[in-house]
Amino acid sequence: MPILSSPANRFSLIADIGGTNTRIALAEGPKLVESTIRRYRNADHGSFGEVLEAFFADEGRHDCIAAGVAVAGPVRDGKAAMTNLDWKLDRDVIRVTTQAETVTLLNDMQAQGHSLGHLHTGALRPLLSGPDGGPHAAQLVVNVGTGFNASPVYNTETGRYVPPSEAGHVSLPVRSEADLALARFVEEVHGFPAVEDVLSGRGLAAIDAWLSRDAGEPRSLSPAQVMAGIQSGEDARARAAGEVFARILGAVTGDLALMHLPFGGICLVGGVARHFAPLLVELGFADAFLDKGRFAGFMKNFRIDAVEDDYAALIGIAAHLDALRQL
């Protein structure tokens, strides 16, 4: 039985469950209570319920008026199975656990989409400039983290709509013999060459492993090690892997832009995109984004920024949950 709203339960519980990390915070109305923001490694816990217990142990137990949970996986009829983690989520279970009156379970890209316009000043790192599309132009969020996904953000006269997708599981684009060789390498491992198998943390490691195997010097590095090699400027193979990654990210982001026409701008989000952001243009991202034949000029209509705030999805869930409560 949901408890009635009172000063004791004015908070909302906000959670963003990624493939590697879960971020949790309390919110008051549309605003996060900054001092309550916490991040937990999923590998240290067996379920979202356990992470929630850890949060309540750290933060004190709060009865919540509302709960919003975003997951990296498809959501259907209030239930979600995560793509890169063996956890299941159920809106009814969250309702019982939190005692919240209003509960929403959404895809994490929807959460990122709802954060646009609510982020702190300075949270955006400009990558490519473009004209202002006006208040009702569509936007696009593209995530590169443990996994890959994207969502358009439709800002209509009747409100914002952020439909989910599973864009990371579409076919890897192939433009050259090298792309084909990479696709075959990925297919050997996964049985199908999906975008996410290259554009993700493990994807960056896979590109490095592919280049190393072809050079007859096989190695197996973590994504952070490959990134450190790129940043050091002293690891030519890691740099080559970074160039492949940036080029394919540019091509895929360009494909998504043509599908959704985000004249209001594109935001790259997620841990891997954030680590790459300072180097992306130099590594060839922008050239690949613009490389659309006779539509190359048209591609200059889309501004691209990287979101530097690791907690952007939480901001989006809080804003969306508050809007739901106003309906």
Ligand SMILES: Nc1ncnc2c1ncn2[C@@H]1O[C@H](COP(=O)(O)OP(=O)(O)OP(=O)(O)O)[C@@H](O)[C@H]1O
């Ligand atoms: N220094 C680094 N450079 C590049 N990648 C890194 C670095 N450190 C960690 N990673 C990778 O970042 C990924 C985690 O990103 P993020 O924090 O966005 O995860 P998440 O929110 O749990 O993921 P998702 O929402 O995509 O499921 C992992 O694949 C990890 O290997």
